[in-house]
Amino acid sequence: MLIDSHTNLHGETYAEDLDAVIERAREANVSGMIAICCRLSDFEEVSAIAERYDNIWCTIGAHPHHAKDRPDITPDELVEIARHPKVIGIGETGLDFHYGYSPREEQFRSLRAHVEAARRIDLPLILHTRDADDEMADFLESEMEQGAFRALLHCYTGGSALAKRAAKLGAYFAASGIITFKKAEDVRQVFRNDIPEDRIIIETDCPYLAPVPHRGRRNEPSYLPDVLTGVCETLGWTPDEGEAKTTEAFFRLFSKAERPS
Template sequence: MLIDTHINIHGEAYEEDREIVLARAREAGVSPMIAICCRLNEFDDVRAVAEAHEDVFCTIGAHPHHAKDRPDITPDELITIARHPKVVAIGETGLDFHYGYSPAEDQFASLRTHIEAARQTGLPIILHSRDADAQMADLLEEEMGKGGFKILLHCYTGGHELARRAAALGAWFSASGIITFKKAEDVRAVFAQDVPDDKVIIETDCPYLAPVPRRGQRNEPAFLPHVAEKLAELRDWSVEETARRTRQNSLALFHRLAG
């Protein structure tokens, strides 16, 4: 079985057929799945999906786009919510200077708050990074000096330098459908060259980024095997070995998945 480490399943995109989508995932060999919280005020909706399904887990966090919504969030608030038994990670959080929907100072403050929550809980932190390679690497190195925490750079699209600096900190890296895109040679090169064997996992980031040959469709967890097949090609692994390695790596990162 494959583990989809990043699904956005609680929103309108699946309002009409969420149960069918999750059933299709299981039929495709995908279970468990991690439902991601990107807005603090949506946690109850994300949690409800996780509570309704034995093989769906969830996270608590604020995407950098929404850092401005709660710039005063504290580690203690996140830690309290993270005590829920279905919560397996802190995030999604991070830095995004491509769109700049939140001021940089709010993004940095929010990210540091989430890191402290991850440090204190021992849960991994799920990071989004776009057009912020140097800033992200600098901040992670600084924060790691204050005390260790587990890092996941999800849907990795950064460059070689961030990958190498993050790998030196013990980070995990998640491959999405982007690795199947025709113009994603740079991303494929990172996954072929820079990511350690025991630190690579996979995700769909659905409903976004549907992999080839489903490009242009609403993405869903049942499409994860296409990501696994491309990763297998890049790493020169069999599909079976890819499933085994990515599952093992996911369970090492998200320790609450293993019970």
């Protein structure tokens, strides 16, 4: 059993063939997946996908690119939406200083609201970080002092320093198709040296970042076994070990999700 911890299934990308995409995932031993919410306005569509299919869960959150769209977001609002029975995580949220689509202060304001919601309802916080390693590490350390919460650094491509500092706080890390890319040896080194093996899960982040040998195609959950192959080759795991370790870590982190029968 494999679990895809980060998919973007809503919108036009899969509008014509979502049923087939889900069926291919099932045939590839992907028994569950999370449909990620990146804008509050998308929650209705995202949650409808989770309601439609067995063993698909969802989240509620606002990506840092979209922090400017809802500068008034509050923990109360996030908590209320997160009471939906299929919501198992808060996010995607975080810090992205690469593109600067939202001002930094609005990204921090939104992120703090998500953290407080995650604390209150005890759901994992799904974090996006780009060109903000030091700021994210400082933020996590400061916030953990004010009250613990569960954190997942998704699609981890950050550096060694952030990995070490976040790991000390109990964070989990998700490997994506990037771990299979020829030029991603720096990412593989961080997974080998700086991330606890019992806190690694896997994701496709579809429709983006298709793993080798599918690069250049639309990504989909059925490609998750290729992500696992990259993780296993990086860490010296057998395929069975990788499947067991990443699946166990997923359900330990996302404890609201029921294991597929």
